[in-house]
Amino acid sequence: MSTGAVARRLGVSPTTLRSWERRYAIGPALREDGRHRRWTPADIARLEEMCRLTARGVPPSEAARAALGAAPAPLPATPGARVTPGGPGTLPLGEVRPEARGLARAAVRLDAQAVADLLEAALAEFGLVTTWEEVITPTLHAVGRKWASAGERYVEVEHLLSWHVSAALHRIRPAPRRPDVAPVLLACVPGELHSLPIEALAAALGERGLPVRMFGAALPAEALRDAVRRTGPRAAVLWSQSRTTADGALARSVAGIEWGLRGARGHSALLLAGPGWDPRTRAPRTERLFGLRSGLEVISALVSPPADPTAPPPVPGPAPGTGAGPPEPAACGS
Structure with a gap:
């Protein structure tokens, strides 16, 4: 797998992976043409152990030594394989995109930079609506379920994730405003x-x-x-x-x-x-x-404005079962 794919799968930023490789010699076994990193299942397993230990508060240097000496079992190479680096702290996600799983892991580790990077990458790749429905919402629901079942624990995870989601949404630039549309x-x-x-x-x-x-x-x-x-x-x-x-x-x-x-x-x-x-x-x-x-x-x-520019915009009728009368004509607001 490429560095970007591994980062999304584990919920860390590519910068973090490169930093771990430089500082602690946890790097990929393969390189294509001497340049592109390719991570094997055994490499990914070591990173999983590194993530699990750092999520429990172990300093990165100690976590790296333990991960390198643990001779971890290889993981399946399929990108959608289920992995649980956080052990009992893993969020209950079910069947979701790998990007949602990576975002959940980063949130549990309180890795703010990774959360921000993963949100930015998902929005750039999938767009706002798909990212919201298939990456952000499943992760938020999983945090909520974990929080509800663990007392006051994981509230900090929800707050950190929510703050970064809100920040990512606010960074989305709107299109030029359509002047012929009411707010x-x-x-x-x-x-x-x-x-x-x-x-x-x-x-x-x-x-x-x-x-x-x-x-x-x-x-x-x-x-x-x-x-x-x-x-x-x-x-x-x-x-x-x-x-x-x-x-x-x-x-x-x-x-x-x-x-x-x-x-x-x-x-x-x-x-x-x-x-x-x-x-x-x-x-x-x-x-x-x-x-x-x-x-x-x-x-x-x-x-959306009507086809006839001189006609008033249509007013929606009552919701089914309201028993309301016919819709009234609309007019421009103040």
């Missing part, structure tokens, strides 16, 4: 501090050139209502992670807000996102979002 308002409901999913949505909408008004975690109820009135968004997305923060009465009040000039009032489509919302929550002009990829398509369909 999308994004906010967590009052009391909700888990904002990473709508940070990912904000970054993905920005990539499409769609204007976003991002208010982040735990926006107070009255501030949320004021923000809707003042910005006149085409859609408002409310995120709730748990049933304790989801507020059906708040959703209904936001869905009923009118904005714009008198005589030309408009409404925002309300999109409820996150596992906290009760499926029975009903309000006019309200829909549910069930994932980043599908949510992007729903929002893009709502905010």
Whole structure:
């Protein structure tokens, strides 16, 4: 395997591998044309032992001596093979991409540089949506499961990983804004501090050139209502992670807000996102979002300008089962 593939598999940065080779003589047995490193299963097994020991707090120099003298058993050469360098500290990932497994190992080791490098490499290779769905989300869920089953342990892993995911999302440069599109308002409901999913949505909408008004975690109820009135968004997305923060009465009040000039009032489509919302929550002009990829398509369909530039944009109808009347015409916001 190449150095890059080994780094993704183990959850370390290529720079770390080169540093270990230079300092502790843990390097690949093969080189193609004398230049390109090629790591054998036995080489990778030694690195696994090095990772396992350093994750337990052993100094790298001592871990390297132990790994070199341990004569480890060879690993299967297939990239998707399951490896558990952290022993009992390994996160419960299941069947995931090798990049997710590497990210989890780096997070457990609290290797901040490796976490940042792996996130950057995954975003560059797969794009935001695939990286979020197939690399970041499985790792975050695994950390959450580990934290829930281990008391207060692994909270530091969740915090470090979340911080670096947020930083990586904020570094994504938006496309030029489309001036003919009304904004999308994004906010967590009052009391909700888990904002990473709508940070990912904000970054993905920005990539499409769609204007976003991002208010982040735990926006107070009255501030949320004021923000809707003042910005006149085409859609408002409310995120709730748990049933304790989801507020059906708040959703209904936001869905009923009118904005714009008198005589030309408009409404925002309300999109409820996150596992906290009760499926029975009903309000006019309200829909549910069930994932980043599908949510992007729903929002893009709502905010895209109509074919006739003189016609007002369509207002989505009520969610199934709401019993609401016909949709009202929209108007420009203030």
